[in-house]
Amino acid sequence: MAKATRKPVTARGEQTRQNLLAAAELEFGEKGFHTASVSSITRRAGVAQGTFYIYYDSKEEILRELVRFMNRKLRHTLTQATHGITDRIEVERVGLETFLRFAIEDQNLYRVVLESQFIDESIYREYYEQMADVYTARLEQAQREGQIRSGSAYGQAWALMGMASFLGLRYAVWEGTMPPDDVMETALAFIEGGLVPLKDDDVKAE
Amino acid sequence: MAKATRKPVTARGEQTRQNLLAAAELEFGEKGFHTASVSSITRRAGVAQGTFYIYYDSKEEILRELVRFMNRKLRHTLTQATHGITDRIEVERVGLETFLRFAIEDQNLYRVVLESQFIDESIYREYYEQMADVYTARLEQAQREGQIRSGSAYGQAWALMGMASFLGLRYAVWEGTMPPDDVMETALAFIEGGLVPLKDDDVKAE
Amino acid sequence: MAKATRKPVTARGEQTRQNLLAAAELEFGEKGFHTASVSSITRRAGVAQGTFYIYYDSKEEILRELVRFMNRKLRHTLTQATHGITDRIEVERVGLETFLRFAIEDQNLYRVVLESQFIDESIYREYYEQMADVYTARLEQAQREGQIRSGSAYGQAWALMGMASFLGLRYAVWEGTMPPDDVMETALAFIEGGLVPLKDDDVKAE
Amino acid sequence: MAKATRKPVTARGEQTRQNLLAAAELEFGEKGFHTASVSSITRRAGVAQGTFYIYYDSKEEILRELVRFMNRKLRHTLTQATHGITDRIEVERVGLETFLRFAIEDQNLYRVVLESQFIDESIYREYYEQMADVYTARLEQAQREGQIRSGSAYGQAWALMGMASFLGLRYAVWEGTMPPDDVMETALAFIEGGLVPLKDDDVKAE
DNA sequence: CATGAATGAGGCTTCATTCAT
DNA sequence: GATGAATGAAGCCTCATTCAT
Numbered sequence: 115m116a117k118a119t120r121k122p123v124t125a126r127g128e129q130t131r132q133n134l135l136a137a138a139e140l141e142f143g144e145k146g147f148h149t150a151s152v153s154s155i156t157r158r159a160g161v162a163q164g165t166f167y168i169y170y171d172s173k174e175e176i177l178r179e180l181v182r183f184m185n186r187k188l189r190h191t192l193t194q195a196t197h198g199i200t201d202r203i204e205v206e207r208v209g210l211e212t213f214l215r216f217a218i219e220d221q222n223l224y225r226v227v228l229e230s231q232f233i234d235e236s237i238y239r240e241y242y243e244q245m246a247d248v249y250t251a252r253l254e255q256a257q258r259e260g261q262i263r264s265g266s267a268y269g270q271a272w273a274l275m276g277m278a279s280f281l282g283l284r285y286a287v288w289e290g291t292m293p294p295d296d297v298m299e300t301a302l303a304f305i306e307g308g309l310v311p312l313k314d315d316d317v318k319a320e
Numbered sequence: 321m322a323k324a325t326r327k328p329v330t331a332r333g334e335q336t337r338q339n340l341l342a343a344a345e346l347e348f349g350e351k352g353f354h355t356a357s358v359s360s361i362t363r364r365a366g367v368a369q370g371t372f373y374i375y376y377d378s379k380e381e382i383l384r385e386l387v388r389f390m391n392r393k394l395r396h397t398l399t400q401a402t403h404g405i406t407d408r409i410e411v412e413r414v415g416l417e418t419f420l421r422f423a424i425e426d427q428n429l430y431r432v433v434l435e436s437q438f439i440d441e442s443i444y445r446e447y448y449e450q451m452a453d454v455y456t457a458r459l460e461q462a463q464r465e466g467q468i469r470s471g472s473a474y475g476q477a478w479a480l481m482g483m484a485s486f487l488g489l490r491y492a493v494w495e496g497t498m499p500p501d502d503v504m505e506t507a508l509a510f511i512e513g514g515l516v517p518l519k520d521d522d523v524k525a526e
Numbered sequence: 527m528a529k530a531t532r533k534p535v536t537a538r539g540e541q542t543r544q545n546l547l548a549a550a551e552l553e554f555g556e557k558g559f560h561t562a563s564v565s566s567i568t569r570r571a572g573v574a575q576g577t578f579y580i581y582y583d584s585k586e587e588i589l590r591e592l593v594r595f596m597n598r599k600l601r602h603t604l605t606q607a608t609h610g611i612t613d614r615i616e617v618e619r620v621g622l623e624t625f626l627r628f629a630i631e632d633q634n635l636y637r638v639v640l641e642s643q644f645i646d647e648s649i650y651r652e653y654y655e656q657m658a659d660v661y662t663a664r665l666e667q668a669q670r671e672g673q674i675r676s677g678s679a680y681g682q683a684w685a686l687m688g689m690a691s692f693l694g695l696r697y698a699v700w701e702g703t704m705p706p707d708d709v710m711e712t713a714l715a716f717i718e719g720g721l722v723p724l725k726d727d728d729v730k731a732e
Numbered sequence: 733m734a735k736a737t738r739k740p741v742t743a744r745g746e747q748t749r750q751n752l753l754a755a756a757e758l759e760f761g762e763k764g765f766h767t768a769s770v771s772s773i774t775r776r777a778g779v780a781q782g783t784f785y786i787y788y789d790s791k792e793e794i795l796r797e798l799v800r801f802m803n804r805k806l807r808h809t810l811t812q813a814t815h816g817i818t819d820r821i822e823v824e825r826v827g828l829e830t831f832l833r834f835a836i837e838d839q840n841l842y843r844v845v846l847e848s849q850f851i852d853e854s855i856y857r858e859y860y861e862q863m864a865d866v867y868t869a870r871l872e873q874a875q876r877e878g879q880i881r882s883g884s885a886y887g888q889a890w891a892l893m894g895m896a897s898f899l900g901l902r903y904a905v906w907e908g909t910m911p912p913d914d915v916m917e918t919a920l921a922f923i924e925g926g927l928v929p930l931k932d933d934d935v936k937a938e
Numbered sequence: 939c940a941t942g943a944a945t946g947a948g949g950c951t952t953c954a955t956t957c958a959t
Numbered sequence: 960g961a962t963g964a965a966t967g968a969a970g971c972c973t974c975a976t977t978c979a980t
Contacts, residue, residue, distance in 0.1 A: 127960065146438050148354050152954060162962040164956080173954065229438045232352050239494065269499070269506030272490050273483045280482025288445065293475070300475030300514075307513025308506075330980095333943060358971065368945045373972065539939070558850050560766050564975060574941040576977080585975065641850045644764050651906065681911070681918030688898025689891045696890050700857065705887070712887030712926075719925025720918075742959095745964060770950065780966045785951065 131169045133159040135183070138176045143222020147177060147229050178237050181230050184223045185241050189248065191216050202256035206274065206305050213278050214293070217286035224287065246271045262309040273308065277301055325377050337375045339365040341389065344382045349428020353383060353435050384443045387436050390429045391447050395454065397422050408462035412480065412511050419484050420499070423492035430493065452477045468515040479514065483507060543581045545571040547595070550588045555634020559589060559641050590649050593642050596635045597653050601660065603628050614668035618686065618717050625690050626705070629698035636699065658683045674721040685720065689713055737789050749787045751777040753801070756794045761840020765795060765847050796855050799848050802841045803859050807866065809834050820874035824892065824923050831896050832911070835904035843905065864889045880927040891926065895919055 137158035141150040152173055156163050170176040195212040196205045217224045231238035249271040256262045262270075281301060285293040293301070328334045343364035347356040358379050362369050376382040401418040402411045423430045437444035452474065459473035468476075487507060491499040499507070549570035553562040564585055568575050582588040607624040608617045629636045643650035658680065665679040674682075693713060697705040705713070740746045755776035759768045770791050774781050788794040813830040814823045835842045849856035864886065871885040880888075899919060903911040911919070 124960080130960085148438075151952085163954095164963065165961055167955070168960070232354075232435045232438060242490075263509065265506045265509060266500075266502040269503035270510075272486050272503070273507050273510050276482040276484070276486025277479045278482070280478050280485065284448075284478050294472075296472040297475035297478070300471045301479050303469065303471060304476075304479050304510055304514030307516070308510030310513070329942070336943080357969085369971090370946060370973075371944055373974095374943070379971070536939080542939085560850075563973085575975095576942065577940055579976070580939070644766075644847045644850060654902075675921065677921060678912075678914040678918045681915035682922075684898050684902050684915070685895045685919050685922050688894040688896070690894070691898065692890050692894025696860075706884075708884040709887035709890070712883045713891050715881065715883060716888075716891050716922055716926030719928070720922030722925070741963070748964080769948085781950090782952080782967060783965055785953095786964070791950070 127169075130159070130161060130165065133161070134166060134169055135176065135179065139180055139222055139226065142177065142180065142226045142229070147173075147226070147233050174234060177226065177230060177233060180223065180226050181237050181241050184220070184227050185244060187220070187223070188213070188216060189245070202253075202259075202261040203306060203309055205252075206309065207302060210278055210281075210301065210305070211292075211298075214282055214286050217282040218290055218292070221287060221290065224282070242275070246275065249275065260311060263311050270309070274305065277304060325373070325375055325381075328375070333375075336365070336367060336371065339367070340372060340375055341382065341385060345386055345428055345432065348383065348386065348432045348435070353379075353432075353439050380440055383432065383436055383439055386429070387433050387443050387447050390426070390433050391450060393426070393429070394419070394422060395451070408459075408465075408467040409512060409515055411458075412515065413508060416484055416487075416507065416511070417498075417504075420488055420492050423488040424496055424498070427493060427496065430488070434489075448481070452481065455481065466517060469517050476515070480511065483510060539581075542571070542573060542577065545573070546578060546581055547588065547591065551592055551634055551638065554589065554592065554638045554641070559585075559638075559645050586646060586649075589638065589642060589645060592635065592638050593649050593653050596632070596639050597656060599632070599635070600625070600628060601657070614665075614671075614673040615718060615721055617664075618721065619714060622690055622693075622713065622717070623704075623710075626694055626698050629694040630702055630704070633699060633702065636694070654687070658687065661687065672723060675723045682721070686717065689716060737785070737787055737793075740787070745787075748777070748779060748783065751779070752784060752787055753794065753797060757798055757840055757844065760795065760798065760844045760847070765791075765844070765851050792852060795844065795848055795851055798841070799845050799855050799859050802838070802845050803862060805838070805841070806831070806834060807863070820871075820877075820879040821924060821927055823870075824927065825920055828896055828899075828919065828923070829910075829916075832900055832904050835900040836908055836910070839905060839908065842900070846901075860893070864893065867893065878929060881929050888927070892923065895922060 134155065137155045138150075141155045141158060144150075145154075150173075152166050153163050155176075156166050159165075170179070192209055192212055196208050199205050199208060227238070227241055230241070246268065250267045253262065253267040253270050257264050257267060281293050281297070285291055285297075292298070328337050340361065343361045344356075346364060347361045350356075351360075356379075358372050359369050361382075362372050365371075372382075376385065398415055398418055402414050405411050405414060433444070433447055436447070455477040456473045459468065459476050462468045463470050463473060487499050487503070491497055491503075498504070546567065549567045550562075553567045553570060556562075557566075562585075564578055565575050567588075568578050571577075582591070604621055604624055608620050611617050611620060639650070639653055642653070661683040662679045665674065665682050668674045669676050669679060693705050693709070697703055697709075704710070740749050752773065755773045756768075759773045759776060762768075763772075768791075770784050771781050773794075774784050777783075784794075788797070810827055810830055814826050817823045817826060845856070845859055848859070867889040868885045871880065871888050874880045875882050875885060899911050899915070903909055903915075910916070
């Protein structure tokens with residue numbers, strides 16, 4: 115499938131590869147995929163145009179790489195932040211906040227993910243499905259433990275991702291800030307309201 | 321000084337303008353903005369290339385027009401569908417379903433809206449801010465009537481739009497279908513759970 | 527040769543024709559021939575695009591018309607200004623000044639003439655050859671009367687036109703002002719120095 | 733941020749750049765700026781269309797380059813031709829002739845200069861102001877040495893350039909020949925008549 | 939007389955990608 | 960490993976001119 119781009123072997127090569135990736139993140143984040151140009155990426159990376167194709171098969175490929183990188187990075191960040199928290203609803207609270215901070219911090223990377231939808235849908239779907247699957251697994255676990263209401267964990271995952279994304283869009287991306295307190299509270303109300311176990315669930319949990 | 325695209329004076333001109341808009345909807349929806357070409361739009365519309373520029377200043381301008389059109393159309397559809405329903409939570413239920421059906425039906429148009437974000441952010445923001453403002457006004461009204469929980473109506477609007485959008489993305493756009501029942505139920509659980517008035521609110525409502 | 531553009535017969539038609547010519551003068555003068563557009567000319571003239579072609583066969587034709595108009599106007603102005611002056615060198619003095627004032631006043635028209643060279647050389651040549659021929663005739667007359675030095679009157683005409691044109695370019699066109707006094711004096715020194723009859727000429731004049 | 737046309741690094745690149753410039757000289761000279769096309773220039777130069785934009789930002793930029801080149805070339809030619817001549821009036825005589833021969837020889841290049849006025853006035857002004865400044869300096873020197881009449885050297889420069897240009901236009905450009913002898917004599921009469929020191933100047937010269 | 943919609947050729951420019959050194 | 964010159968397809972947009980009403 116891949117057209118055998120020479121993978122770097124030397125440390126110098128690895129360095130160049132990293133530089134290109136970092137440059138692409140900036141370039142894509144600032145200008146958007148289509149307005150971004152390979153020549154500008156190489157300029158930022160301080161290498162010649164041709165060098166780009168030693169490491170990546172195409173402009174799209176580096177995008178795909180970037181989205182995967184973001185995926186790992188976000189998941190890692192979330193895992194770190196919620197590590198050790200046992201209450202699932204608390205996890206959601208912290209997770210939302212962590213995500214929003216992440217989106218502010220890594221705005222460029224985040225924009226790249228969003229845009230990937232219109233370059234190659236498969237990149238974007240891979241990202242969200244991957245994310246949703248992991249999320250779903252965690253929620254199912256919590257359901258089994260009776261921490262949250264039973265129901266379609268997959269549906270819960272998408273609903274929660276939807277809320278988080280839109281708050282991220284509205285505040286992190288558009289304003290570069292966290293949502294004001296009342297908005298955060300409202301969001302948490304939805305999370306709790308939608309997840310807190312009902313009486314019936316207690317029974318099931320037994 | 322302005323490029324002064326002629327607003328059509330005759331019926332024939334108006335017809336051409338419509339044809340171009342319809343052609344653009346198809347073209348953008350199928351190929352995405354960047355892959356779409358003006359020449360293909362005019363071919364679909366059955367006019368010469370130059371004719372395009374009599375009615376629209378640029379490829380971007382017709383996109384903007386299209387997004388505005390979609391905005392009006394969706395709001396109109398929602399208003400129609402929820403007309404006469406007095407219970408706000410019921411309105412939300414129906415609204416979600418209506419939106420999802422709309423996204424399936426007018427998938428092309430909906431994709432155009434999503435993509436507009438990466439062509440010219442202002443187009444996209446105009447769309448969502450407009451939508452959010454109207455939504456917020458309605459929710460505030462419902463809050464005053466004690467139908468839903470008090471809190472940031474603006475935050476509620478964004479949370480609700482976020483959930484709807486993601487379900488629309490996952491099912492309407494990706495699959496072309498409505499979400500399965502259990503997912504819908506889960507979503508409604510979030511809506512109700514986040515909106516149903518608390519005890520305290522009863523007091524305010526008096 | 528001409529493609530039989532309907533010449534206007536009614537007063538209304540004549541008016542439209544005038545309006546178009548005046549609009550073209552402005553448009554060409556401000557933007558230059560190539561940047562100027564027929565549609566902008568008709569807009570300025572307050573008529574529809576198609577109307578243009580009732581009166582002029584093409585964009586070039588109206589340019590030609592304009593240059594001819596300028597030719598008549600300048601010659602008329604010069605004739606008026608020097609009328610009654612018997613001394614040829616005095617005529618030259620006054621003529622230079624008149625020309626420069628004219629170029630300041632009718633800058634747009636003058637620019638049009640200059641540019642015509644690069645649209646259709648024949649327009650431009652017609653203008654300058656016509657001008658040179660008339661000029662030459664007058665100088666020959668003055669030579670016969672012994673008022674100015676004998677020699678190629680045609681050469682004198684071109685030399686004088688050259689000086690005038692360049693001063694016109696440098697000051698009238700570029701600055702929109704008359705040359706400073708010392709420059710004018712210098713120019714007049716060339717005129718006199720090149721035209722004042724030599725001793726020998728007195729003899730011939732007899 | 734700047735469009736950053738690569739200044740060639742290799743000899744091959746430099747060669748291509750030269751080829752493009754030479755091709756543009758031909759193309760512009762033959763067809764005029766507006767009728768000329770970049771694609772025709774690259775065809776003449778034997779490279780692909782895109783190559784053009786590696787070396788020049790736009791069609792206008794290569795014009796500017798060409799005019800500057802012409803400026804240097806003409807000044808160099810004049811300097812060579814008049815080198816060693818001590819009498820200023822003799823310098824003028826030789827200069828005029830040299831210029832006219834140059835205009836015949838490099839007719840294409842010369843036309844490009846003239847036309848530049850209507851593409852971007854700044855190109856043209858740069859050319860003439862540069863030329864006038866150098867010329868003025870030389871004339872001032874001659875004035876100080878009492879070789880020519882005192883007065884505005886700048887005015888003298890423009891008057892002389894005007895005469896030369898118009899003779900160049902009438903004969904070199906239009907006919908491709910030198911002016912006939914009687915015309916040349918007449919022109920020289922103006923030069924001498926306008927430059928030969930007056931009695932008064934003798935005094936100053938002391 | 940006038941209108942204004944429609945035409946369609948044609949030009950400039952961009953940029954991902956290849957390749958010889 | 961890296962360079963940078965070259966490619967060439969492809970697209971947006973302009974505008975003089977025509978024509979039906």
